[in-house]
Amino acid sequence: MSARRGLLIILSSPSGAGKSTLARGLRDWDPTIRFSVSATTRPPRTGEVDGQDYYFVTDETFRRQVKDGEMLEHARVFGNYYGSPREPVARSVEIGQDVLFDIDWQGADQIARSSLREQVLSIFILPPSIHELRRRLIQRGQDSDEVIEARMRKSWDEISHWQGYDYVLVNDDVTETQDRLRAIITAERLRLPRQPGIGRHVTKLQDEFEETAG
Amino acid sequence: MSARRGLLIILSSPSGAGKSTLARGLRDWDPTIRFSVSATTRPPRTGEVDGQDYYFVTDETFRRQVKDGEMLEHARVFGNYYGSPREPVARSVEIGQDVLFDIDWQGADQIARSSLREQVLSIFILPPSIHELRRRLIQRGQDSDEVIEARMRKSWDEISHWQGYDYVLVNDDVTETQDRLRAIITAERLRLPRQPGIGRHVTKLQDEFEETAG
Secondary structure: OOOOOOOEEEEEOOOOOOHHHHHHHHHHHOOOOEEOOOEEOOOOOOOOOEOOOEEEOOHHHHHHHHHOOOEEEEEEEOOEEEEEEHHHHHHHHHOOOOEEEEOOHHHHHHHHOOOOHHHEEEEEEEOOOHHHHHHHHHHHOOOOHHHHHHHHHHHHHHHOOHHHOOEEEEOOOHHHHHHHHHHHHHHHHHEHHHOHHHHHHHHHHHHHHHHHHO | OOOOOOOEEEEEOOOOOOHHHHHHHHHHHOOOOEEOOOEEOOOOOOOOOEOOOEEEOOHHHHHHHHHOOOEEEEEEEOOEEEEEEHHHHHHHHHOOOOEEEEOOHHHHHHHHOOOOHHHEEEEEEEOOOHHHHHHHHHHHOOOOHHHHHHHHHHHHHHHOOHHHOOEEEEOOOHHHHHHHHHHHHHHHHHEHHHOHHHHHHHHHHHHHHHHHHO
8 A cells, every 4th residue: 555645736727727627637537636625605506516516505604614724725706705625635645645626826825835735736727818718708608798807807816826836837738738737747746755655665675685685 | 939948857776777778768759858978987888989978088187177167967986987067068958958867876966966956857766676686787798797796786875865866766667667757857847937938928918918908
């Protein structure tokens, strides 16, 4: 059994930069990666399932959980609270399971300062252009013009925090971005401090060397 | 033109762990990676070409180059000097060309403390077993038993410095190790501080945002 601790893979981007597609692609590539399900106080949208898309909770519950330290990170966006419950993440890290977070820069920043910071791998996805971002938001057809403009301002706020991430990728070509994400995760899992198995292997080599050196 | 600076990719391993095969595989994968040609005071072996396999120099020349700061790193192994000339490496870094070093832990350690340390990516290749290492050394048929034992002691000395590297890979399966090396190099090139192009892209996005926000 590997004693590797799981990574906290943080994927942030302005909405419309293609993050959801990339996140699904990562799960298809490696089904052992677990998605962190956020808690939120916003009402469910049509088709959203409690415990799968979000944990839908009341304001009161959310505030109590924050107060009791049960949230690894939390933020208020457009009047609603969003947060990542700490317990399931801590458990995954211990058993060596990587957890994927779809959160904004505020959450990324909080996790990067949490007790699990050594496990963090943060990636920011940029759109190829602002026009493209707006086009994708309009194309979704979910929002009024006013909401789209508010989202664009939020997008810019998000983009302006790109410098806090380990990696920043411009999502020009989705296939290339997927390949890059896979390479990054493969490499980060192999970084020396994250591979406790190497120490054991060297001990085995040392035993063999001492035996054969006679 | 990209202003990315080249990486110094250091590949170290005990002899017989498969490093040469892996290095050639990397060049096949990405011919833009340049091999750093070492200078040495040891005499050429049959078939070795000056300026390609090594720069073959006299003791006097080597010592002068070290004294004049022309060596990025150097070490004495089995009575001969080996070193990496600084000038061609510095030039590659400036034009964004990655340089591959096939050097031992002493050289890796010196480069990691040099003025180019920010560009270093160091990888150590471990053999699956000591028996396998010995088998490969014997199979090469180049050396006497005595030389093989000396090489085995040198190998153990090399292995014992594994903890100084960014990545350590056990070369159990050459195809898997190749894939891992490629992922590591792909990822390291994408790390934020190594991508000056991202800053320019964000400036472009900001201009677009300000135009369209009107």
